[in-house]
Every structure is written in C-alpha cells, then in structure tokens.
Amino acid sequence: MASEVTTRTADRTKTRLEPWQAGTVGGIAGAIVFSAMMAMQTPGVLEGAIPALYGLEGGFAGMVLHVAHGAVLGVVFAALLVATDRRSSGIATGGALGLGYGIVVWAVLAVVVMPIWLSTVGFPMAPAVPNVAIESLVGHAAYGLVLGVAYALLE
Template sequence: MATETATSIGTSTEHSTWKFGIAGGLVGGVVFGAMMSMMMPAVMEGAIPGMYGLSGGLAGWFIHMSHSAVLGVVFAAIAEIRPELAASTGSSVGAGVVYGIVLWAVLAVIVMPIWVGAVTPAEPPFPNLNFQSLVGHVAYGALLGGVYAALRE
C-alpha cells in the first residue's frame, strides 16, 4: 500500500516583503529612467553603462533597472528593521523620499562620479550636485515607498 504525502508551499507576507521592495523599486526605476532619458540622456547612455565597461541606452536601462530593484530590496530590509517607517502609506512614501535623497547624496553625488572617472575617460564633476538627478531620486523614492505600502496592505 502506497502512502502519499501532500506538501503545501505557502508564502508569508512577513517574509516576502523583499518582493514588494523589488516591485516598488522597478516602478520607481521606470519613472526615474524615463526622466533621465529625457533630461539627462548622456547619463543613461554613457555614464551608467560606462561604470560596467558598456555603452548605449539599452545597457544603461538594464543596469539602472537592476540597481532600482536591488535598492528596493534594501528599502524593504530597512522597513522590516524599522516597521514604523512603513506603518502607513504616508510614512512609507515619506521614508521613500528620504531614502531617495540619501541615495542621491551618497550614490549620485559621491560614488558615481568617482566610479565613472575611474573606469571611463569621462571627467564628471565631483561632487556631482545635479538638481535633475535629485528630483529623479526623490521621485524614485516616493514611488518605491508608495508601491511598497500598497502591496503590504
């Protein structure tokens, strides 16, 4: 007589918030990427792919969206550690905006110009205080926080 064992695979929203971070990061990344493609095409076509020895808009978009997803997971991890930051839609959007500003200050203002200058012939300004980039990072963060909150509810 044979016995059967049934297994069920369930997901807990508690342990899959990283997926919400990816989703929010991708939504924010699409909007921010569109803004960059229109306002700063040289960044999307040259600087971003240049950090990895590549060139062109398709490579720039792929890398930008990959960064957006990974940084969305980092946001979700922070929200798990500090749940009050994402306790409501408003607080999550606010946390996302602050997160976007921090990303801009650290990654766009400091890290990216050093990295691009080290691996390409370009000589980006340092620090790279670009207002359009700040606006894009804020939009990214707000959308990340909003999508994250909407999916958690």
C-alpha cells in the same frame, strides 16, 4: 507552555508580498519612472555614464542597469524598514520614507560614489566629486517616492 504563531495568509482580495518582494517591485517601478525622466532630461547619463560603470555602451544597457540598481536598492529599502520595524506604515508614511530614502541614495551614490567609479573605470566625461545635479536629485526623489508608495501598497 504554549506559544502563539502568526502566519501570513493570502486571500483573493488582499494578496500581500513579502517585504523583499515589495521592495523589488517598488524599486523597479521607481527606477522605470526615474529612467523615463532621465531619458528626457539627461539622456547622456542613461546612454553613456550608467553603462560605462560596467564597461558597456548604449541606452538599452543603461536602462537595464538602472532598473537593476533600482531593484537592488528597493530590497535594501525593505530591509531597512523591516530592521526598524516600519514594515506596514501606510501609504503616506511609506511615500515619505521612500522620498527620504531616495534623497539619501542620491547624496551617497550619485553625488559621491558614481563620479569616483566613473573616474576609476576611465570614463572620459566623469563628473567631479561632489556631483550635485538638480535633475539627479529630482529623479532620485521621484524614485524614492514611487518605491515607498508601491512598497506600502504591496507589503
């Protein structure tokens, strides 16, 4: 009995990344965009709250941690797409899926998890739960959109 094996190949004009790699790169790109928005709109979050999650201080630590979070969440996005067989769905669909994912990340992590975590580590300006902030919603939506488009282009 013969079986068919499909392999991925790379040529000079179209090099595709593995899903986890595309998710990592897309997550980093989205987090950089979101971090730039945060630096302009809510610098205290980037300089104080995000590094405080890990007992650190300062904008550089906040930027590095935020981009690292974006990379990890990008891999989770890729895993969800692979698990639901939505891997190569086109730029528009990738953008829409990323946008939805960014909003879900906001609703779970920024609105609920982050304020609880900040309270737990004793951050003096920990927001109340739920922490609903429009700037955060817009930033997470931008993160997701960039992630989804980058993923679709790279995977």
